[in-house]
Structure formats: C-alpha cells, structure tokens
Amino acid sequence: MTQPVRIVIVGGGIAGILLATKLGNQLGRSGQADVTLIDSSPTHIWKPMLHTIAAGTRDVQQQQVIYLAHAREHGFTYQPGEMFGLDRRLRQVQLNEIRTPEGELILEPRTVTYDVLVLALGSHANDFGVPGVKDHCHFIDSQKQAEAFNSALRARVFRSVAKDEPFRVAIVGAGATGVELSAELSRVLEVASSYGDPTVRDRLSLTLLESGPRVLASFPPEISKSSQQQLERIGFRVLTSTRVTSAETGGFYHDGGTFTEADLMVWAAGVKAPDFMSDLGGLETNRSNQIVVSARLQSTRDDHVFAVGDCASLTAAGHDRPLAPTAQVAAQQAEHLAHYLPGWLTGKPLPDFVFRDFGSLVSLSDYDAFGTLGRFGFFRGGFIRGRLAQLSHAVLYRRHQKALHGFRKATLLWTAERINGLVQPKIRLT
Structure with missing residues (x-):
C-alpha cells in the first residue's frame, strides 16, 4: 500500500495557514497526503491586524483562529513547536523543547519527518544591532x-x-x-x-x-x-x-x-526572517535570513524544500529587486502552491509563480485611509482615499477569512463581530 506523502508546513501566518487549509481540503481528507502545520503559537491572527490588537481596538478573542480546531475541520494536523534547525539528508525538521510559562518541561526537543517541506515562517522587525x-x-x-x-x-x-x-x-x-x-x-x-x-x-x-x-x-x-x-x-x-x-x-x-x-x-523598523534561518540546513539565504527561491518557489539547493511569504526571497524575471514582504505576496504564493503542488507530486511540472500587483492600502484608523490600485482589478493604476480606501482595507481581511473558512462561516463570523460590537465596549478595557 502506498504511503501518503508527508507535507510539512512550518509557520502558520497568512501563507502557512492558507496553504495548510487548501492542501488539507484537497489531499488530507482523501488520504493522499499527511499535511502537518507547525507553529509555536496555538492561534493565528491576520498579521496586518496586529496593530489593532496592540492598541486594543479589536477583540483578539474574536479575531484569532485556533489551529487545532481549524485543522480538524480542514483535514490537516497541527503540531505545536518552534523550529530551530533542518536536516536535509534525513528530511527532518528540528523542533525546540516546549515548556510552560513557569519553566516546566512539557516536550523534549523532537524531529518531524517530511517528504515535502514548506517554510512559511514570516518575518519580524530588524533592530540592525542598535544598542538597547x-x-x-x-x-x-x-x-x-x-x-x-x-x-x-x-x-x-x-x-x-x-x-x-x-x-x-x-x-x-x-x-x-x-x-x-x-x-x-x-x-x-x-x-x-x-x-x-x-x-x-x-x-x-x-x-x-x-x-x-x-x-x-x-x-x-x-x-x-x-x-x-x-x-x-x-x-x-x-x-x-x-x-x-x-x-x-x-x-x-x-x-x-x-x-x-x-x-x-x-x-517597527526593518524586516528580516528569523535569525536561525541564516544558512538553514545549507540552503541559500540572503542578509535578511530569507531563503532564496526560484520562480517555482523551490529553494535553490533542494527541490523538496519550498519557501513562501516573508521568509522567502524571490526576484522575478526582469526585475532587479526581490518581491516585497507583504501579505498580498504571501497569499498569492500560498494560492499558487495549493493549486499546483498536488500535480507536482504526481510528476507534473511546477509552473513559475507570477505576482499580480493589486495595489497597496494603509489605514489611519477612523481618520483616513489611502491606497494605490495596481495593474490588475478595477480602476487600474488609480489612487483612492477616504471611505473607499477604508472599505477596501476592510475587504482584504474579509477575503482572508473567506479563504480560510468559506463564504458561509466567514459571513457568520462577520455577523457575530458586528453583533458583539453593539453590546461590548469598543476598546479593550481590562
């Protein structure tokens, strides 16, 4: 009997959870693959929303996705853990020990074996070595x-x-x-x-x-x-x-x-991938610790190791700079792999990833919002501000929810959020 392919995704950010969800629905439910998502946190938050959680203008309990429950609903497995190393010869991801906040040991360091590895570890601010x-x-x-x-x-x-x-x-x-x-x-x-x-x-x-x-x-x-x-x-x-x-x-x-x-x-300055990714497993990395990938999103030194989102560095053909580490890029790369990886596992060629720029948006809370519209979609190349830009910014999150949960559940989540907004304080008070 043929063993299912072991697909391991490390990092449950925008790209990681979206890819795990879609591959779980496609391959996990049918038994064609064992899809595993590894993340050190038990919950997912849409990263562009973090500043509202920090300020207290959004309820984190309403916005977070619990990996364990989401995995059960979508045909993949969630494992808590923090990656610190990679053995490409044995095809094993190395995970740190897990302790309680009080320091009690829960799990010793362990390894997770893969046939296909997707690194989606995101990024964090870069302190550039500034003292203090x-x-x-x-x-x-x-x-x-x-x-x-x-x-x-x-x-x-x-x-x-x-x-x-x-x-x-x-x-x-x-x-x-x-x-x-x-x-x-x-x-x-x-x-x-x-x-x-x-x-x-x-x-x-x-x-x-x-x-x-x-x-x-x-x-x-x-x-x-x-x-x-x-x-x-x-x-x-x-x-x-x-x-x-x-x-x-x-x-x-x-x-x-x-x-x-x-x-x-x-x-909040600078962007770089996690420090342990520098020269991870002998893979090619850049000064920001990102994995250098080909147009097929495969690492340049191992076709069975992919990288997507902020931890990947991809310079598209005809460009002299890598794609920016944005939520838009991460989501499109996850969609690309979710669509073509199942075919690649059966021997079909993996096409190049092509980024489509739909523009960028910035929201200054309820004061104002601004946006550029890219070469795709409505009002190509235009500039928007005010209520239209604020609405467009809100739609991005609703699209993310729909991609994870489907239209029905995403609508119910939005409705529940609106109802809670009528009966709960508008900001976090405790």
Whole structure:
C-alpha cells in the first residue's frame, strides 16, 4: 500500500495557514497526503491586524483562529513547536523543547519527518544591532507581542490618569505598522475619554521616528505626504531622516546625541526572517535570513524544500529587486502552491509563480485611509482615499477569512463581530 506523502508546513501566518487549509481540503481528507502545520503559537491572527490588537481596538478573542480546531475541520494536523534547525539528508525538521510559562518541561526537543517541506515562517522587525533595542522596546510582530504591548499600554494610561502626568510614546519605523499603530493609539484614547477621564487623549504625546526621507517609503510620495499631514493634524510629531543610535530607559538617542523621551517604546523598523534561518540546513539565504527561491518557489539547493511569504526571497524575471514582504505576496504564493503542488507530486511540472500587483492600502484608523490600485482589478493604476480606501482595507481581511473558512462561516463570523460590537465596549478595557 502506498504511503501518503508527508507535507510539512512550518509557520502558520497568512501563507502557512492558507496553504495548510487548501492542501488539507484537497489531499488530507482523501488520504493522499499527511499535511502537518507547525507553529509555536496555538492561534493565528491576520498579521496586518496586529496593530489593532496592540492598541486594543479589536477583540483578539474574536479575531484569532485556533489551529487545532481549524485543522480538524480542514483535514490537516497541527503540531505545536518552534523550529530551530533542518536536516536535509534525513528530511527532518528540528523542533525546540516546549515548556510552560513557569519553566516546566512539557516536550523534549523532537524531529518531524517530511517528504515535502514548506517554510512559511514570516518575518519580524530588524533592530540592525542598535544598542538597547531588544532590552527596552516593544515589537509588534506576533499576537503575543501585540498583547504584551496592550497590557503595558493600559498600565501606562492608568498611571498617567492616576498621577495626572503626560503619556509619551515613541515609535521607530514609519512603514505601515508604525504609521497605522500611531493612528490607532490616538483613536483608542479618544474612545477611552468617554469611559472616564475626558482628558486622557490630551495626555498622549507621540513621536514617530523614521530614518528615511519620508514615511511609508514603499508608497507613492502623495500618500506619504498625506499620511504625515494627518498624523501631524492629530497632534503627533513626525521626524524623518532621523537615525536612532541607541535605546535607553526612558527614550531614544538619535542624530548625534538628541534624546526623545518615551514611557512606551516601539521598534517597527526593518524586516528580516528569523535569525536561525541564516544558512538553514545549507540552503541559500540572503542578509535578511530569507531563503532564496526560484520562480517555482523551490529553494535553490533542494527541490523538496519550498519557501513562501516573508521568509522567502524571490526576484522575478526582469526585475532587479526581490518581491516585497507583504501579505498580498504571501497569499498569492500560498494560492499558487495549493493549486499546483498536488500535480507536482504526481510528476507534473511546477509552473513559475507570477505576482499580480493589486495595489497597496494603509489605514489611519477612523481618520483616513489611502491606497494605490495596481495593474490588475478595477480602476487600474488609480489612487483612492477616504471611505473607499477604508472599505477596501476592510475587504482584504474579509477575503482572508473567506479563504480560510468559506463564504458561509466567514459571513457568520462577520455577523457575530458586528453583533458583539453593539453590546461590548469598543476598546479593550481590562
């Protein structure tokens, strides 16, 4: 009897959970393959939503997908674990031990054997070796980090109100995460004003520091200018062409000794794959620890190891730079593999991945939103802002839910969220 193919997907972000869901539905249910998803967290959160979890404007319990339950519904297996190494000769993924928060050992280090491996480990901010960043700054790269920041945020706001003192926040990195988080913090404190102290929003002093010449460098200059103007309109200080040299208790040093004070410090600059991926298993990697892949999304040194999403580096034909690490790229790569990998397992050729640029969107909470429309879809190459851009931004998440759960369940989830919004506080209060 032929053994089912063992497909192991490491990382349950946008690409990982989408690929596991589709391959589980196609191959897992029928017994053609054993599809396994490995992630260190028990739950999935759509990464572009993390800044709202950090600010407390979305209920994390409503938005998270529990891997174990989702796996049972879609024909794949979930294994908790954190990858630290790869043995390509034995085709084994090496996983760290698992301990409770108190340090009690639950599982010893172990290995998971694969026939086909897909690395979908995502990315995190890059501290570039700046002294003090790891010790003093919050990162917003995972659900755990977002919730930790929210706890610190609520504690600092409470202290500010109780002691009648200002509340200072400094965010390094004016990409989408830094800009959207800034606006969301303003919004959450505006709403909080209606629950007690009406002056709580006035206490917020926020500084956004960016090493480049403008915010949102990957967007057109018009969007950068409009976004910066909106942030300044709500009272924030935006410092561009500002290089942070160190993080200390109570703030950042930058530009030859200037010090920006902060009670809460966030690092949202740069992008790199997890550190352990540098030269992982002898695979070709770049300076950002990303796996270099061919147009078929296979690693350049092993056809049975694929990489998708932020942890992969793919330079498309005719281009001199790799694709940007965005949710749009990750989702399209997962869809591509889900469509063609089953055929490749039976000997069919694997076609090249072709990225279709549908544009980019940035939402400044309820204040405004901006977007560019790519070469595909409606209004090709256009520019949108305001309610249309906010609606388009919201639709991206609903599309992700539909891809994971199907139309019926995604609609029920949206309905439940709307109902809860009518009876629950608009922000996280406890």
